[in-house]
Amino acid sequence: MNSSVIVFPGSNCDRDVAVALTKLQFRNKMVWHKETSLPKSDLIVIPGGFSYGDYLRSGAIAGKSNILNEVIKAAKDGCLVLGICNGFQILTETGLLKGVLLRNKNLKFLGKDVNIKVVNTENRFCNKYDKNQILKLNIAHNEGNYFTNKEHLKELEDKNLIPFKYCDENGKIDETNNPNGSLNNIAGIFNDKKNILGLMPHPERMVDHGISNKDGVNLFTSLLN
Amino acid sequence: MKFSVRVTLKKDVLDPQGKVVQQTLQNMGMDTLKTLRQGKYFEIDINENDESKAKNKIDDMCKKLLVNLIIEDFDISKI
Numbered sequence: 001m002n003s004s005v006i007v008f009p010g011s012n013c014d015r016d017v018a019v020a021l022t023k024l025q026f027r028n029k030m031v032w033h034k035e036t037s038l039p040k041s042d043l044i045v046i047p048g049g050f051s052y053g054d055y056l057r058s059g060a061i062a063g064k065s066n067i068l069n070e071v072i073k074a075a076k077d078g079c080l081v082l083g084i085c086n087g088f089q090i091l092t093e094t095g096l097l098k099g100v101l102l103r104n105k106n107l108k109f110l111g112k113d114v115n116i117k118v119v120n121t122e123n124r125f126c127n128k129y130d131k132n133q134i135l136k137l138n139i140a141h142n143e144g145n146y147f148t149n150k151e152h153l154k155e156l157e158d159k160n161l162i163p164f165k166y167c168d169e170n171g172k173i174d175e176t177n178n179p180n181g182s183l184n185n186i187a188g189i190f191n192d193k194k195n196i197l198g199l200m201p202h203p204e205r206m207v208d209h210g211i212s213n214k215d216g217v218n219l220f221t222s223l224l225n
Numbered sequence: 226m227k228f229s230v231r232v233t234l235k236k237d238v239l240d241p242q243g244k245v246v247q248q249t250l251q252n253m254g255m256d257t258l259k260t261l262r263q264g265k266y267f268e269i270d271i272n273e274n275d276e277s278k279a280k281n282k283i284d285d286m287c288k289k290l291l292v293n294l295i296i297e298d299f300d301i302s303k304i
Contacts, residue, residue: 057293064290093293100295107241147238147296181239 003028004041008062013048017204024220033065043080046087058143059089081196088198099148105181111140117167120160123194128218135215137201144200146182164188233264238296
């Protein structure tokens with residue numbers, strides 16, 4: 001499978017995700033944001049970081065870059081797109097995913113491992129996980145508080161467009177186990193066609209026993225299925 | 226021609242920064258303070274002679290980049 005990782009000034013998880021992809025047998029290319037065409041890609045990854053220093057709003061400036069026009073075209077043609085952390089913020093700023101990521105409710109930058117429940121597995125990104133499996137994934141963000149209107153929130157729930165929710169170690173989903181104030185404990189969402197996934201946790205940081213657990217591996221290997 | 230753009234969070238959107246500023250002011254003894262919301266302000270100089278044309282262009286800038294219409298409102302005034 002061919003993957004492309006988009007790199008912006010200020011991206012800082014681009015190489016981590018490239019290492020994870022290569023380790024898991026993707027043929028990966030790095031693509032600078034000024035490029036006007038994409039290499040042949042089955043998967044496009046928009047990595048975490050602080051593109052353009054989070055100026056204006058997180059992801060707002062990156063969302064208007066040259067390469068994003070190509071990403072939008074490819075995504076509309078059904079290409080798989082994965083936005084992690086700042087990548088998720090960029091996807092909402094471009095409109096590829098609905099809603100917005102607000103400042104964390106407690107105003108703190110959160111950098112820690114949290115429990116995440118896989119609530120929907122019938123999609124390209126999660127089919128190697130068990131339904132309701134509890135993962136331990138790292139989060140590192142200041143704006144991860146997902147917000148959208150009531151109608152869209154209902155649609156996300158009704159159409160199984162929420163794969164990941166914050167929970168406790170037993171899988172309980174409630175406000176005390178919601179690190180950032182995200183609506184319904186949302187940690188990640190799909191678009192309608194489920195070819196675009198945005199999530200705040202970093203699966204690419206959880207692929208190597210030398211430094212972490214391997215709870216992120218199945219997200220990438222699901223795509224190879 | 227110069228314009229100012231004021232960007233504010235919509236009423237039903239939580240404003241944690243504004244809340245902390247409000248609480249701090251209240252803690253400092255400003256006890257008549259009821260509510261405080263934080264926003265953004267832009268000053269834009271544009272090369273146009275026609276005011277309505279210029280306003281339309283600024284409106285376009287707001288909708289395309291400066292403002293996230295899901296969570297923010299904006300107003301433009303000439304300065």
